[in-house]
Amino acid sequence: MKCRKCHKKAIHFQPYSGAHLCAPHLIEDIERKVKHTIRKHRMIEKGDTIAVALSGGKDSTVLLYLLHKLFGERPDINIIAITIDEGIAGYRPNTLRHAKEITSKLGIEHIIASFKDEYGSTLDQIVAKGGEKGPCSYCGALRKHLLNKTARENGATRLAVGHNLDDEAQTVLMNLLRGDVERMVRMVPACAQPGLILRSKPLRDIPEREVALYAILEDLPVDFSECPYAYSAIRGEVRDMLNDFEVPHPGTKYAVLRSLDKMAEPLRHNFPQQSLNTCSICGEPTASDICQVCRLIGREG
Ligand code: SF4
Ligand SMILES: [Zn+2]
Ligand SMILES: [Zn+2]
Structure with a gap:
C-alpha cells in the first residue's frame, strides 16, 4: 500500500481515518495531533515550567521527546522530567536507566524521587507487609502524591503525564461501568487548586499503537517491559472489549473520549470542585484533614 500523502511505501494503516501512511507522514500526523490537543486544551502557556512524569516506558518517553521537539527551543517554556522510583525490584531499575538515557540525550533536568526516601519503604516492602x-x-496514590509534591517543589506549573487514547477511553468506560460519573468528570481538569499542579495529557488523542510506533521510528530508548504487579482484571476486560469493538467500528475510542469532553462541562455543575485543605501531617492538598496517603501508610499514629 502507498502513503496517502506522498505515495511512498506505507508502514501503517489508520482504520479510523482510512489513511495509509509512510513513516515520515505518520510522525507528522502524530505531532500535528499533539500540537492540536495542547492548543485546544491550553495545556502549555507562556512562562510555564512543564514537569513530565517520566517512567521510562514508551508513553512518557514519547511525551518527553515530543514536548522537547515542539517546545524545546522556546525561551519562555521550561521542561523538566520527574521519575518516581517506587522500589519495584526487577522492573524499575531498567526503566530508570532508560529514563536517565533519554533525559541526558535531550539535555533535560531529571529529578528522581523515591518512595523509600519519602515514605520510608519501597513498594515491594509495602506489598510484602x-x-x-x-x-x-x-x-497509584503514593506516586500521585509524590509527583505533585516534587513538581511543585521544583517550580513546575504543569504536570504532563503520558496517558494515550487507549488509556483514556478505557478509564472513561471503567468509570461508567462502575457508575462513578463524578470520577469520570474529574478526568477533565477544571481549574488550578492551591498546592495542586494542573495535570495535562498531551497524548490523549494518540492511539497506543501509534505511540509505540513513534518510539520505534524515532529510535527512542524505551523499556517495553511490564510491571510485575500490573494486573487489573477490569481494565484488561475493558481494553479487550474496546479493541474488539474498534475492529468493526473504527473510531470508537475517539468517540468515547469525545463523549467525555462533551459531557464533562455540563456535568461539572452537579459535581462542583471541592475546596482543598492541607493535610495536617504532610502538608499536601487534601479534601479532608488527613490525606489519603498519610492514612494509607499509617502516618496518623
Ligand atoms: S502496575 Fe501498579 S504497581 Fe506497577 S507501576 Fe503501575 S500502578 Fe504501580
Ligand atoms: Zn508519505
Ligand atoms: Zn498527608
Whole structure:
C-alpha cells in the first residue's frame, strides 16, 4: 500500500481515518495531533515550567521527546522530567536507566524521587507487609502524591503525564461501568487548586499503537517491559472489549473520549470542585484533614 500523502511505501494503516501512511507522514500526523490537543486544551502557556512524569516506558518517553521537539527551543517554556522510583525490584531499575538515557540525550533536568526516601519503604516492602488494598492502589496514590509534591517543589506549573487514547477511553468506560460519573468528570481538569499542579495529557488523542510506533521510528530508548504487579482484571476486560469493538467500528475510542469532553462541562455543575485543605501531617492538598496517603501508610499514629 502507498502513503496517502506522498505515495511512498506505507508502514501503517489508520482504520479510523482510512489513511495509509509512510513513516515520515505518520510522525507528522502524530505531532500535528499533539500540537492540536495542547492548543485546544491550553495545556502549555507562556512562562510555564512543564514537569513530565517520566517512567521510562514508551508513553512518557514519547511525551518527553515530543514536548522537547515542539517546545524545546522556546525561551519562555521550561521542561523538566520527574521519575518516581517506587522500589519495584526487577522492573524499575531498567526503566530508570532508560529514563536517565533519554533525559541526558535531550539535555533535560531529571529529578528522581523515591518512595523509600519519602515514605520510608519501597513498594515491594509495602506489598510484602500485606494490606487490604492491592499494590496498584498503594502505588497509584503514593506516586500521585509524590509527583505533585516534587513538581511543585521544583517550580513546575504543569504536570504532563503520558496517558494515550487507549488509556483514556478505557478509564472513561471503567468509570461508567462502575457508575462513578463524578470520577469520570474529574478526568477533565477544571481549574488550578492551591498546592495542586494542573495535570495535562498531551497524548490523549494518540492511539497506543501509534505511540509505540513513534518510539520505534524515532529510535527512542524505551523499556517495553511490564510491571510485575500490573494486573487489573477490569481494565484488561475493558481494553479487550474496546479493541474488539474498534475492529468493526473504527473510531470508537475517539468517540468515547469525545463523549467525555462533551459531557464533562455540563456535568461539572452537579459535581462542583471541592475546596482543598492541607493535610495536617504532610502538608499536601487534601479534601479532608488527613490525606489519603498519610492514612494509607499509617502516618496518623
Ligand atoms: S502496575 Fe501498579 S504497581 Fe506497577 S507501576 Fe503501575 S500502578 Fe504501580
Ligand atoms: Zn508519505
Ligand atoms: Zn498527608
